[in-house]
Amino acid sequence: MKYQRPVGGxxxxxxxxxxxxxxxxxxxxxxxxxxHNVFQHLYYLxxxxxxxxxxxxxxxxxxxxxxxxxxxxxxxxxxxxxGYAIDQILDVPLFCAAGILTGVLAERGxxxxxxxxxxxxxxxxxxxxxxxxxxxxKRAERLFALGQLSAGxxxxxxxxxASIAGAAGILQRDLRLEHRDAECLGIxxxxxxxxxxxxxxxxxxxxxxxxxxxxxxxxVVIDSVVELTTHAAGEKAIRLRPEISPQLAxxxxxxxxxxxxxxxxxxxxxxxxxxxxxxxxxAGPRNDRLLIQVxxxxxxxxxxxxxxxxxxxxxxxxxxxxxxLSVAHQIVEQHGGMLTAAENSGKGMTFSVSLPxxxxxxxxx
Numbered sequence: 001m002k003y004q005r006p007v008g009g010x011x012x013x014x015x016x017x018x019x020x021x022x023x024x025x026x027x028x029x030x031x032x033x034x035x036h037n038v039f040q041h042l043y044y045l046x047x048x049x050x051x052x053x054x055x056x057x058x059x060x061x062x063x064x065x066x067x068x069x070x071x072x073x074x075x076x077x078x079x080x081x082x083g084y085a086i087d088q089i090l091d092v093p094l095f096c097a098a099g100i101l102t103g104v105l106a107e108r109g110x111x112x113x114x115x116x117x118x119x120x121x122x123x124x125x126x127x128x129x130x131x132x133x134x135x136x137x138k139r140a141e142r143l144f145a146l147g148q149l150s151a152g153x154x155x156x157x158x159x160x161x162a163s164i165a166g167a168a169g170i171l172q173r174d175l176r177l178e179h180r181d182a183e184c185l186g187i188x189x190x191x192x193x194x195x196x197x198x199x200x201x202x203x204x205x206x207x208x209x210x211x212x213x214x215x216x217x218x219x220v221v222i223d224s225v226v227e228l229t230t231h232a233a234g235e236k237a238i239r240l241r242p243e244i245s246p247q248l249a250x251x252x253x254x255x256x257x258x259x260x261x262x263x264x265x266x267x268x269x270x271x272x273x274x275x276x277x278x279x280x281x282x283a284g285p286r287n288d289r290l291l292i293q294v295x296x297x298x299x300x301x302x303x304x305x306x307x308x309x310x311x312x313x314x315x316x317x318x319x320x321x322x323x324x325l326s327v328a329h330q331i332v333e334q335h336g337g338m339l340t341a342a343e344n345s346g347k348g349m350t351f352s353v354s355l356p357x358x359x360x361x362x363x364x365x
Contacts, residue, residue: 010053014062017046022069030077033084040091043070047095051102059099067092139311157199165192198323211254211334218283218290219244221255225262226281229270236275240266245284251357253335261328261339265294265351268324271317272298273348285357289337292353300349306341 021042028035043066051059070088078085168188171177177185226240262281269279277297284291301309301316308314310329325339332339337355344350 014046014050014053014058015065017049018043018062018066018069021046022066022073025070025073026076030080030084036084040088043091043095044098047099048102051099052106054103055107056100056103059101059103060096061099063092063095063099066095157195161192161196161199165189165196168192211257211331213252213254215250216253216255216258217250218248218253218258218292221259222262222281222283222292225259225266229263229266236270236273238270238273238275239278240270241278241280243280243282245282248284248290249357251290251355253355254331257331257334261331261353262292262294264324264328265353269294269296269298269349269351272296274298277348286354288357290353290355290357292355293350295344295348295350297344297346297348300343300347301341306343309341310339 021039024039025036028039030036043063047059047062047066050062054061067089074085074088077088165188168185172182172185172189222242222244226242230240266279266281273279273296279297280293280295282291282293282295305314305316309316310325312323312326329339332353332355335355337353340352340354342350342352
């Protein structure tokens with residue numbers, strides 16, 4: 001950034017320059033007319049500077065000051081050389097014209113620069129929005145391809161898993177099994193159940209059902225989710241604190257899908273928050289939209305991972321599937337909203353669900 005002298009300093013520089021030139025007029029003998037001619041033309045320097053710095057008003061003020069400060073010299077010279085004195089007095093309108101012209105051009109240049117800066121800012125904002133939309137389109141294309149490619153495979157995998165689990169169940173009914181064999185069958189059954197749950201989550205992501213909109217009191221939804229997730233804390237002493245705005249009005253949404261989103265966000269927040277911490281669940285109107293936020297006091301998410309947390313199969317948990325946030329993100333987008341994550345100023349993360357208060361329900365095919 002360029003250093004700019006304070007306004008007072010710039011005014012002082014103009015005044016000092018004009019007074020210095022007028023002083024040279026007074027100190028120089030009248031016989032040295034060529035020097036007086038030089039001094040007279042030097043007045044244009046502070047006048048032009050004032051016009052460039054303070055606009056046409058500053059240029060006129062500097063020109064008037066030049067004329068007044070040179071009045072003593074004109075008074076002394078009018079008796080000896082009246083023609084010379086009159087010429088110098090007639091220079092004052094030229095000084096004013098120079099100050100006005102310079103000031104007008106300077107103000108026009110500043111206005112054009114300001115317009116250019118505003119246009120640049122708008123173009124930067126539009127470019128950023130285009131980049132965001134482009135990234136969302138690329139992500140949507142990847143997810144669509146992933147869903148088309150993998151949904152059929154996931155569906156087919158459930159059949160052999162069911163067969164394996166069924167066979168293991170038949171063998172477990174044999175009371176003559178040795179202890180080690182029984183343990184192995186238990187592991188097979190447990191892992192089949194885990195894989196089946198993973199496939200179920202994946203199919204929910206790959207083939208989500210369309211929202212069934214109905215007018216919903218979100219207080220009831222949030223209260224029920226908070227009550228359900230209280231048990232998810234287990235032995236951890238974590239406080240779940242709901243803050244629901246009294247101005248929260250019923251909205252059109254799919255309460256089951258929204259419950260799924262909130263369950264996922266709050267359980268994640270509980271798992272991230274250490275013992276003795278707090279999870280805040282707030283809801284209320286914000287700029288003609290509904291804003292639901294889940295704030296935890298955990299260790300946060302690394303900056304390098306924040307752009308990937310909504311991608312399928314990406315997880316920072318040891319036993320996570322990486323599909324919970326992806327499904328939640330997709331559900332929120334189906335509602336015409338946005339799911340975002342931001343780092344808290346202190347510690348932890350805040351996940352925000354922004355939904356439109358009003359929207360047109362899609363026509364059924």
